[in-house]
Amino acid sequence: MSMKSTILGLSLALAFGVVNAADPVFSDAELKAAASLRDAALTGNLSYKILESLTTEVGPRMAGSPADARAVAWGVAKFKELGFDKVWTEPVTFPAWKRGVETAEILAPFPQPLSVTALGHSVGTPAGGISAEVVRFATLKDMMEAPAAALKGKIAFIDHKMAKSSEYGYVQQGRSRGASEAAKKGALALVIRSVGTDSHRLPHTGVMRYEENVAQIPAAAISNPDADLLTRMLARGKPVSLKLTLGAAEAGSYTSQNVIGEITGSDKPDEYVVIGGHLDSWDLGTGAIDDGAGVAITMGAAEFIKRQGLKPKRTIRVVLFANEENGLLGGAAYAKAHEAEVAKIQAAAEADSGQGPAIKFASFVAPEALPLVKQMYSVLAPLGLAAGENDANPGPDMGALKALGVASFGIGLDNSDYFNLHHTPDDTFDKIEPKRINQTAATYAAFAWMAANAPISFGSGSAALKKGAK
Template sequence: MRMMPLLLALALGSICGVTHAQEVRRETVIPAAALDTATQLRQTALASDLGYRITESLTTEIGPRLAGSEADARAVAWAKAKFEQLGYDKVWTEPVTFPKWERRSESAHVLGANAQPLVLTALGGSPGGTVEAEVVRFADLAALEAVAAGSLAGRIAFIDQKMERARDGSGYGASSRVRSRGPSAAIRAGAAGYLMRSAGTDSHRMPHTGITRFDDGLTPVPSAALSVPDADQLTRLLALGHPIRVRMALDCGWNGEATSYNVIGEMTGSTLPDEVVLIGGHLDSWDAGTGAIDDAAGVGLTMAAGKLIGDLPTRPARTIRVVAFANEEQGLHGGIAYAKAHADRIRQHQIAAESDFGAGRIYGFDTSAPEHAKAAAAQIAQALAPLGIAYTPGEGSPGPDISPFARDGVAWANLRQDGTDYFDLHHTPDDTFDKIDPEALAQNVAAYAVFAYLAAAAEGDFGRAAGGKD
């Protein structure tokens, strides 16, 4: 009988050991009081025009913000001043260095019996140069990639692949590959230049720019996108049955390095200030328009959401961090730099969301939250439902600048905007402030404010980075 206490102790120790080894997590939930506050916050945000006014300020006072340009530097100063003006508790910048690409001028003309101008824009990353050559049309990227090496020697390759319109922007993937892979395919075929139908869904004479890449070992050639009507016109000219020669002249190219900055503002949490809920957008834009939908709206609405949370009588437990990322357009440079700069504090990031798909109404919500946090995700979704936002598990993905640290294990949320007409404007001169719908933007502000507040008020976590450091 004297053995029983020892056996019992061993048994209990074994049970406790198993429990400790498994580290069973308690379910993350959001307190009822926080849900009540979120209802009030939602109404306040819907009645506010703050996000609209911030977006107006950036697009009006700064205008286009090509990464590394003088305007980009003014945008950094603007963002820092705006965070301070809005009353953020802490505001700072973090450097982001990258190759500097410049656009100076561009033109194109059909030569010969059908002489006429064409409207195009150089792809970001294209070298400058003038090419005068016969044009060869390909219906899609696969057709160009299938031709024999050297078969286009001295000619201009033209891909006429159309982009399909979709609310979720799903047609962009295939069209963006035409932009990123097409030039290298043209070079392998021996082409002296590259043209593509713009990655866009509009019918305006507004070409869509965007970054391209050239595979290692290839000598880059002048590469540009035609406006959709000009791509159609060139296709009709080629259908006449005789050779069509085009002269394209691009004055652009890489010019050393530049340093810009991620601009960061924080509203400090009340009881867990070292834990962070991150939201944001990217500060840079292409140079043709004033970067309103891409992505002044994202910066404006997340700045406004953070401000509204900061103004609450009682702050949520965790800190709200808003980031205006540098140089997203040319390769996610700001997001990558942020991930590197905060690698040793990655576990402090609870969850992150980025707005970089225009200013259309948000219609869907998803998150990568693990099993133990799904109840909290469902509570957030319920709080978003009055805004017309459906819970769509499994349909989202992290925003562009969020993706580098999402790969490090940070949980992400996706508030999916209606992008039906986003690619009518994307990367064109038509991306201007007048395209912003104030009521739709207010709905975005409300959604981001509710999401960020509830995530910051949750009891429990949204998952941790497997390889992160404490």
Template sequence: MLNLRFPILCFALPFLLSVTARGQSTSYDFSEYREEAETLIDAALQDDEAFQTLTYFADTFGHRLSGSQSLEHSIDWIVERMQEQPLDRVTTHPVMVPHWVRGEESATLIRPRRMDLPMLGLGGSISTPDGGLQAEVLVVNSFEELKSQADRARGKIVLYNVPFVTYGETVQYRMNGAIEAAKAGAVASLIRSVGPYSMKTPHTGTSNYQEDTPKIPHAAITTEHAAMLQRMQERGETIRLHLEMNARTLPDARSRNVIAEIKGSEKPGEIVVMGGHIDSWDVGQGVMDDAGGSFAAWEALLLMKELGLQPRRTVRVVMWTNEENGLRGATAYRDSVQADGSIDDHVLAIESDAGVFDPQGFGFSGSDEAYAMISAVGELLQPIDADNISRGGGGADIGPIMREGVPGMGLLVDSSRYFWYHHTAADTIDKLDPEEYKKCIAAMAVMAYVVADMPERLPR
């Protein structure tokens, strides 16, 4: 049980919004929240227990793929711990999630020399035939090159050796590589792992099939070995590879979103929601992606409660399930708040799903007036250099409610190392810095608290 780590502070909360017209623009001043903001920041930076809690969680439960016992056991632990804390409401919401199981897998180079290649099957992939499959490899650098080489791809394993440019651009080969390779008659497809840096670390992630196209096994190998196979092909050498994958897709399994709240003092029906996803891929500990983001939101909520800061509106934390290979938790949450009529009362949605590295600010998606207000709130984060509020932001799990009109924002962090470890066995607690994690908690706490408490609701 978390003890109250800080003395309860009593603030006389004034009406804190001042508006000054400047030509056609409106300027907002939230400086009267500076005392509360500094209190939240100081408390977060002094709290060593938060990182210890995240570390215990990572070491105890490890990876948490949808459908796995490790995910459900981790949710049990979170709920039990939350219920011991002075939060106003803790509950779960049932969600049926996909259940893909990796099984044993391997990739072995047969020619021009024998070598085991580190690999990871991509989420949703089918298995190889019993005993695996063996075929020559055709290396291509783009979908366009595959189409031009389609006559050479039939009966082969296609390898997409595509360097990392941006995640959004390069991930298309992970998502759709099996479809395009199958159209060309390939028997399997491989990708160069989606990331800018590697120490023989393959990256997994979800992938797609198409109903009118044959399904073929789909996996990732390392950056180093994709480049090596490219060089072999350029030298005119025959590349032959044995691929064995025993992946299975089982019937959907039961999981849960975790929901915790502190109730608003004056407008409890209006909600500021924040969080991340509690599931992860089945390698590493899923700490950057995204236990850290989920726990930072949880710790931010707890700080408010322990410091006696009760905002006018309700602040809700959601740990969404099944972000990685289905977004079932996010869509179930949207459906539930549509069904109970509360979606219009969602004032703001905040997501942290880019790692809990050094925070820089937030990316915001909403109206011009709301952006001006959020920018002014962001000034309160200057003490931790997290006051950059940029246009455009959100997240996968808040995406469904954002598409229904809820303003959304994502925590911006120093992302220079994020894709080094993303979806790999190296996503482990040692990659995080406790001080940076504390700053992420502080940033989320200040933003959520002020938006939940300011007299004027954030406009849509």
């Protein structure tokens, strides 16, 4: 251990700069408490139990669906059961959407059914479905460069295969923007290869958006094996026709809630560290990795601090955000409601990329707080985390806080298998491994404890962070 610590110390100095005698520091007792918290949480199983409860007692909880309200009730009851000092909700209003029936079948030349799902906020097809010839494009870009004549009266097929997790941001543009781009060239509908790294016959849903003043055409994803099949059929050179039937529709305005629980601080109760995940999930699975895991990791981390008999100096607040999946609406509502207290938010860090393990620790703090970050990293490094730069992204729902100049931390999770399950019927509790989620909860617990006890502000609302967030 000591040899390892020495090596870590060296790499730390490189990552976060050198500590000077005059710098603010955590006391040895605080670092020791953080390390014992870290070690105890590694076998805590608390987040695992919370996630078992959410996926079993609520299950799928699409924003605006009847299960949305059940998830909110579960969150309030669970915070209370876990002994949080304060529990409340804050409203988030958004347009709801419902899925309805969804079928796709190849009509010719080799008739057979496909595994399909509507993209979130797609319009439905007319009664009787849409039947038309399929035109394939390797990517969204290829489709956008094609002449309009190639798409008029056809079903556009974007066959962009996602090979690894890091490609998500690029590949998902076909899902989010493809329908409007296809409609501009006169396509009748859009079908995409699922944005996912698996080869299961399960389609991946996800949100899409229509551009204003462009015809709204139905949009759906087929599973990876079905995309392979369609591509093989097209490769034979004869026209392939497809029938798509979607019952999807907008479902009016809905008001959900951000669900919030606090462990109140002993010295500065009005200053707080905010951690959390999003409570909504897609409707196909039970939202275990996306984002029941983030909910359970952060609820469990905060509760674990209390259970260990530790009293944080600042408050630790856990926010379960409403409706992340349809456009980060809970995160936006939270930032708007708490805009005036930016300087009181000591740090923000979300968990929304699965069960972990945590593999990276990055900060976004004022320069004077960097020595503290170095000490925090020294406690987390034995869990196997690498040191990141001082440009952290706190997570999707907390991006709006960072934009206001809130000091942020990015706890990077291993997402190498995340996109096998993401937004599919396969996102279920059996995929959760206690060892992985325990390590992630241990990381968040030790992080939240240290952030809440830091001797100085990390710089939220300072000119340096407001400027850096731009």
